[in-house]
Amino acid sequence: MKKCLVISGGDFFAAPRSLYDQADFVIACDKGWEYAKRLSFTPDVVIGDFDSYSGSEGDADIRENGTPTPKSTHKIIKLSRDKDDSDTLAAVKYAIKEGCDDFTFICAMGGRFDHLFCNIQTLSFIADRFGLARLFSEKDEIIVIKDRSITIPKKEGWSLSVFSLCDESRGVTEEGTRWLLNGAIMQQSAPYGLSNEWTADKAEVSVEEGTLIIILSKME
Incomplete structure (x- = not known):
């Protein structure tokens, strides 16, 4: 790349x-x-x-x-x-x-x-x-991915949020986080991916079909 x-x-x-x-x-x-x-x-x-x-x-x-x-x-x-x-x-x-x-x-x-x-x-x-x-x-890092996966190293004192940036994202998976997802469907009009946490040295976020916005935010 x-x-x-x-x-x-x-x-x-x-x-x-x-x-x-x-x-x-x-x-x-x-x-x-x-x-x-x-x-x-x-x-x-x-x-x-x-x-x-x-x-x-x-x-x-x-x-x-x-x-x-x-x-x-x-x-x-x-x-x-x-x-x-x-x-x-x-x-x-x-x-x-x-x-x-x-x-x-x-x-x-x-x-x-x-x-x-x-x-x-x-x-x-x-x-x-x-x-x-x-x-x-x-205080923030924003990542956008489409139909792919990404590895996100743990950032102490930061949160990890994931939302759909299109009408519907399918096959959403989050691993290495406190709240896990496995092949989930995320909708732009139903945001439920706010403020997740790492439970490992890295988190894996992937989407089979759709576009995700991943937001890392420094906690006050």
């Missing part, structure tokens, strides 16, 4: 350096470029309509044709503000063309809820194409 790190423009998250080091491809979205600089992460591509980037245009040297500048080795792609895709979704589509199928998002939470929900749907967009998608923040 080709790993992509996407630095979005939500609340700043001091992500561990390991997320950057493990990535094969790095994209900063709009204000995410400012965050990349704060984190000392060098993106391969900077993309966005730059409506939230607060640096000067001279600093960014934003150009329509995406030509790299002497100040940087990365490609800059300026999008129109009159568009259907969010900056983050546009970044994902670009990365998919580059062969990426394992996505990690940082600085993609907080702020406006509509932006967060759009980012969650972007994770679903990736899962629909059989990719793996994760969103990290200081």
Whole structure:
């Protein structure tokens, strides 16, 4: 799998350096470029309509044709503000063309809820194409999977919740948790997977048919 790190423009998250080091491809979205600089992460591509980037245009040297500048080795792609895709979704589509199928998002939470929900749907967009998608923040981690299984290492002091992200998910199994599931049916309109707990060093979550959203939350 080709790993992509996407630095979005939500609340700043001091992500561990390991997320950057493990990535094969790095994209900063709009204000995410400012965050990349704060984190000392060098993106391969900077993309966005730059409506939230607060640096000067001279600093960014934003150009329509995406030509790299002497100040940087990365490609800059300026999008129109009159568009259907969010900056983050546009970044994902670009990365998919580059062969990426394992996505990690940082600085993609907080702020406006509509932006967060759009980012969650972007994770679903990736899962629909059989990719793996994760969103990290200081207190939450969101994973979306479709028709597959995933192993989740135990996180002390965190909860594990599982919900259907489509009308109905079939063959849902949870192992290594306090409350087990074996081939269950989960419905989007009947959420009962809130706040599970690990009973082993790792939990196994799988779905035979459907899309699941898995949310790890740091307990207060």
